[in-house]
Amino acid sequence: MPSEYGQDQWVIGLTEGKRGFFLDTGAGHPIDGSNTEALERLGWDGICAEPVPESFHLLKLKRKCHCFNVVLSDTPGIVKFTLADVNTLSGIYDCFTPEAKARNKADSARQIELEAWTMQRLLDEGRAPKLIDYWSLDTEGSEWLLIKSFPWDKYTVFAISIEHNNEEPKRTLIRKFLQEKNYTLIQRSEAPYEDYYVLHTGHPSEYPPRVT
Numbered sequence: 001m002p003s004e005y006g007q008d009q010w011v012i013g014l015t016e017g018k019r020g021f022f023l024d025t026g027a028g029h030p031i032d033g034s035n036t037e038a039l040e041r042l043g044w045d046g047i048c049a050e051p052v053p054e055s056f057h058l059l060k061l062k063r064k065c066h067c068f069n070v071v072l073s074d075t076p077g078i079v080k081f082t083l084a085d086v087n088t089l090s091g092i093y094d095c096f097t098p099e100a101k102a103r104n105k106a107d108s109a110r111q112i113e114l115e116a117w118t119m120q121r122l123l124d125e126g127r128a129p130k131l132i133d134y135w136s137l138d139t140e141g142s143e144w145l146l147i148k149s150f151p152w153d154k155y156t157v158f159a160i161s162i163e164h165n166n167e168e169p170k171r172t173l174i175r176k177f178l179q180e181k182n183y184t185l186i187q188r189s190e191a192p193y194e195d196y197y198v199l200h201t202g203h204p205s206e207y208p209p210r211v212t
Contacts, residue, residue, distance in 0.1 A: 005191035007161050008038040011134045014159050014198065020133030022046035022065075023157075025072055025122075025146065028055055028138075030062035035136040035161065040065055044133075047126035051081055051114055052090050066126040072139065073116035074149035080111045090140065119150045131156050138163040138194075144170045147177060160197040171195065 002008055011022075024036040027048035031037050036046055040063060048063060050056045051071035059067045071081050083090050117125075135157050137143050143162055150157075160183070164171040175185060175195065183197040 002038060003035040004033045005188065005194065007035040007136065007191075007194075010161075010188070010196070011035075011039065011159055012042070015133055017042075018133075019043040020158075021129050021131070023123075023128065023132050023135040024048045024065075025135070025137050026050065026139040027059060027067075027136075030055075030059045035138075036065075036134070037063070039134070047122065047128060049117075049122055052083065068117070068122060068125060070117045070122065071114045072119060072122060072146055073142065074118065074145040075116070076118055076121070077116055078113050079116045081114045083110045083112060119146055120154075123151070123155065128155065130154070131158070133158050135160045137161065141167070141170075144173050147174050152181065156199070158199050161191075161194055162197070163194050165193050 019042065020039075022036045022039050022044055024034075024046060027036070027050040028034065030048075036044070036048065040046065046065040048059050048065055048067045049070055049072055050059055050067070051069065053069065056067065056069040071079055073079055081090065122128075132155055137146060137160060139146065140163075143164070147162070160178070162174060164174070178197050179185065182200045184200050186196040186198060188194070188196060
């Protein structure tokens with residue numbers, strides 16, 4: 001089953017069919033609705049990070065990329081992670097807005113304690129290259145923490161899709177931050193709860209070459 005809003009086909013079009021490296025944070029199910037499974041089938045390598053134990057187990061069974069059963073945050077340590085009725089709506093409890101707590105049925109009684117990794121540790125453990133072609137960021141509220149703590153001085157990311165759920169000030173903070181880093185915002189009508197960013201490199205021929 002393809003990604004929910006055609007994120008995989010969007011990336012394939014941007015990269016003109018070249019093989020690359022993806023970063024899937026909040027990967028969810030390994031196939032159904034996955035933003036990166038189609039890329040993997042085309043020969044891409046990558047990293048999937050998924051904190052929900054059930055979803056991670058399926059990832060390890062079905063995917064070939066580097067898979068990690070971790071929750072991501074801006075600092076290492078132990079965090080309270082809430083398991084929702086729908087696995088993909090689980091997240092760090094303190095990052096949920098009141099609306100998200102209601103929408104995701106985030107019951108504080110269903111919290112588990114998990115070790116949090118930083119983005120730097122995830123990239124180190126997954127042996128990420130310096131050029132990451134696509135980052136799928138959907139972590140149910142903690143997206144801003146991960147954007148601002150990403151090691152931008154060490155890695156280049158070409159294309160990013162970010163779930164925002166119209167939550168403020170998170171959406172605006174991310175937009176301002178990335179635009180200051182020379183990213184162009186793309187809003188796709190078929191994906192009203194996500195923003196898309198592409199690193200502005202000028203002419204398409206300037207996109208770093210990949211082995212086909």
